[in-house]
Amino acid sequence: MKLSVYSLKEILFEGDALSVTCATDGGEITVLDQHEPLIATFKPGILKIIDTEHNDHYIPTGKGFIEVTAENTTRILADETPQVTNN
Amino acid sequence: MFQLIKQRMKGAQNISQITKAMELVAATKMRRSQEIAIHSRPYAYTALDILRTVAALEKEEYTPPLFTERAVTRTAIVLITSDKGLAGSFNSNVIKKFEQFVREEKISSKENYVCIAVGKKAHAYLEKQGYTILQSFVRAGDFTTPEETRPIAELLGKLYSEKTADRVLVFSTHFRTALAQETIAREILPMRAEMLTRTINNIVPEKGKYSELRSKGQETESKRKSRNLLIEPAPAEVLESISAHLLHMELYHLFMEANASEHAARRMAMKNASENAGELVQTLTITYNKLRQAAITKEITEITAGAEALAG
Numbered sequence: 001m002k003l004s005v006y007s008l009k010e011i012l013f014e015g016d017a018l019s020v021t022c023a024t025d026g027g028e029i030t031v032l033d034q035h036e037p038l039i040a041t042f043k044p045g046i047l048k049i050i051d052t053e054h055n056d057h058y059i060p061t062g063k064g065f066i067e068v069t070a071e072n073t074t075r076i077l078a079d080e081t082p083q084v085t086n087n
Numbered sequence: 088m089f090q091l092i093k094q095r096m097k098g099a100q101n102i103s104q105i106t107k108a109m110e111l112v113a114a115t116k117m118r119r120s121q122e123i124a125i126h127s128r129p130y131a132y133t134a135l136d137i138l139r140t141v142a143a144l145e146k147e148e149y150t151p152p153l154f155t156e157r158a159v160t161r162t163a164i165v166l167i168t169s170d171k172g173l174a175g176s177f178n179s180n181v182i183k184k185f186e187q188f189v190r191e192e193k194i195s196s197k198e199n200y201v202c203i204a205v206g207k208k209a210h211a212y213l214e215k216q217g218y219t220i221l222q223s224f225v226r227a228g229d230f231t232t233p234e235e236t237r238p239i240a241e242l243l244g245k246l247y248s249e250k251t252a253d254r255v256l257v258f259s260t261h262f263r264t265a266l267a268q269e270t271i272a273r274e275i276l277p278m279r280a281e282m283l284t285r286t287i288n289n290i291v292p293e294k295g296k297y298s299e300l301r302s303k304g305q306e307t308e309s310k311r312k313s314r315n316l317l318i319e320p321a322p323a324e325v326l327e328s329i330s331a332h333l334l335h336m337e338l339y340h341l342f343m344e345a346n347a348s349e350h351a352a353r354r355m356a357m358k359n360a361s362e363n364a365g366e367l368v369q370t371l372t373i374t375y376n377k378l379r380q381a382a383i384t385k386e387i388t389e390i391t392a393g394a395e396a397l398a399g
Contacts, residue, residue, distance in 0.1 A: 006130040008233065008339075009123075025325075038317040039137065041325055065329060067137050075133050 001033050005047065005059060005076040012059050012078065013049055020074060021048040022066060031066070031074055038068040047076065088378065096371045103364030109173070110357035116229050117265065117350035123230060124262055124343040131340040132287060134333045139283040141326060151326040152248040153334060156277045161199045163221070163243065163252035163276075166213065167259035167341065168206035169349045170225055175356030177260065177268070177349055178208040184270040185258050201252060203242070205342075221246075229350070231342040233335070240335035247276045259341045260348035261289055266355070268348040275337060278330065286337065 003020055005013040021030040024040040031038075042064055049057040062079030069075075142154055166185060168178040197218050204210035204223040213220050224239055246252040255276035261269045271289065274282050318325050 004129070004133070006133055008127045008130050008336075010126060011129055036317055039141070039325060039329065040318070041328055065137065065332070067133075067140070069140075075137070077130060077133055077137070 001031075001035070002073045003049065003076075004074075005049075005061075005078060007061070007078050007080055009080065012061070013047075013057060016052045017074075018050045018052060018054070020050075020076070022076070024066065031068055034072055035068045035074070037070050038066070040066050042066055044079075044081070047078070089375070089382075092371055092375045092378065096368060096375065099364050099367040099371060103361050103368065106357045106360040106364060110354055110361060113350050113354035113357055117347060117354055120230055120343065120347040120350055121262065121265070124340075124347045127340055127343055131336060134336045135283050135287045137329065138278055138333045138337075139280050139287070141329065142278050142280040142283060151323075151330045153244060153276060153330040154278050156279065157250075157253055159253040161201065161252050163201050163203065163246050163255045164218075165203045165239075165243070165255065165257040165259075166205060166209035167257065167345045168204075168208040168212075169345075170207045172208065173356060174349055174353040175359075177352035177356075178206070180268075180270045181209070181258050181260060182212050184272055188256075188258075188272055201246075203239070205239070229346065231339070231346055233339050236339045236342050237335055240331070240338045243276060243338070244331055244334055252276075257338075257341060259345045260352075262344045262347040262351065265351050268351060273341075275334070278334070 001017060003013060003015065003017040004011070019030050019032050021028065022042045023045045024042045026040065029040070044062045045060075047057075047059040047061055049059065051057065059078075060081045061076075062081050064076060064078035067075045067077075141151075164185070166181055168181050172178070200218060201221045202213045202218045203221050204213050204225075207225050210220065210223045210225060222242060224235075243255050247255060254274055257273045257275050259271065259273070261271050263269055273286060275286075
């Protein structure tokens with residue numbers, strides 16, 4: 001499936017992926033190929049993406065939205081992760 | 088006489104130095120805000136596209152308040168301008184667009200209109216014209232952050248869902264290129280599929296980076312209607328939080344575009360000002376030199392005439 005992950009500042013991921021896992025407000029879901037259309041909100045956390053070469057990508061995000069369309073496209077809009085300070 | 092011209096020359100020179108500096112500052116700021124605006128475009132595009140999907144949904148189950156249309160009696164108007172002047176026609180274009188709207192709608196009483204001013208210029212204008220200003224957002228700075236636009240989005244959402252306003256119009260400037268900006272009036276509430284499509288087409292640039300999104304959006308248009316959408320966990324909650332968040336994002340994007348446009352407009356204005364000052368210096372220098380030469384010639388003539396008179 002085609003996956004794009006956007007934050008306001010940058011494109012976090014764009015390309016083909018086998019699966020994406022994220023913690024929605026209703027529980028953790030994994031979106032695979034040909035998933036049925038879906039809109040959900042998710043909590044701050046880490047997105048796990050497996051791309052077509054079976055490489056794992058871990059992307060920390062703030063809260064956001066995930067949309068799966070009937071055309072096998074998944075789009076994720078994520079807030080910036082809150083800045084972590086070391087002090 | 089000499090002193091006067093010299094003073095004016097100095098003045099013009101100083102002006103050209105200042106305007107040149109301002110031009111450089113505006114150019115740097117423009118580049119930065121342009122970058123921010125352009126980087127937020129994929130996000131804004133996707134956000135609006137999701138909104139459009141939601142707006143096109145079958146309305147049987149649940150319609151979030153921000154999508155519900157109703158008869159218009161009261162209108163909320165948002166004017167997005169800058170705090171600072173010296174930006175050419177940037178602010179006056181927004182105001183002109185608004186005045187044109189006032190003429191077209193044949194607004195006689197200002198009672199049914201509440202205004203939200205963004206930027207000191209909008210505030211000053213609306214106050215002078217006697218509109219009800221609900222709230223003013225000034226001193227937003229050169230680069231608007233999502234935190235700064237959040238209260239505005241919340242206010243608009245509240246106005247609409249509490250039925251204080253039946254529609255919300257935003258007058259703002261769209262950044263097309265560094266040389267061309269366009270003032271656009273948008274109806275952002277209620278959220279309607281057609282209006283969102285229009286905004287999307289505005290956001291997606293005509294050419295260059297991200298322009299491929301333009302054709303992509305049109306392809307999926309026809310398939311959009313006929314599908315079942317799973318909304319998790321509960322449609323009401325999700326749709327409400329989505330519509331509120333995405334309204335904020337839409338507004339934020341409009342601000343980014345306005346920021347970039349402001350700096351671009353200021354850069355152009357300052358560039359023109361420096362050029363004019365340069366021309367002025369040139370003409371003044373020529374006048375000064377001519378006068379000086381004339382004075383010298385006159386003195387020499389007097390001396391030679393005096394010498395000849397003595398010799399004679």
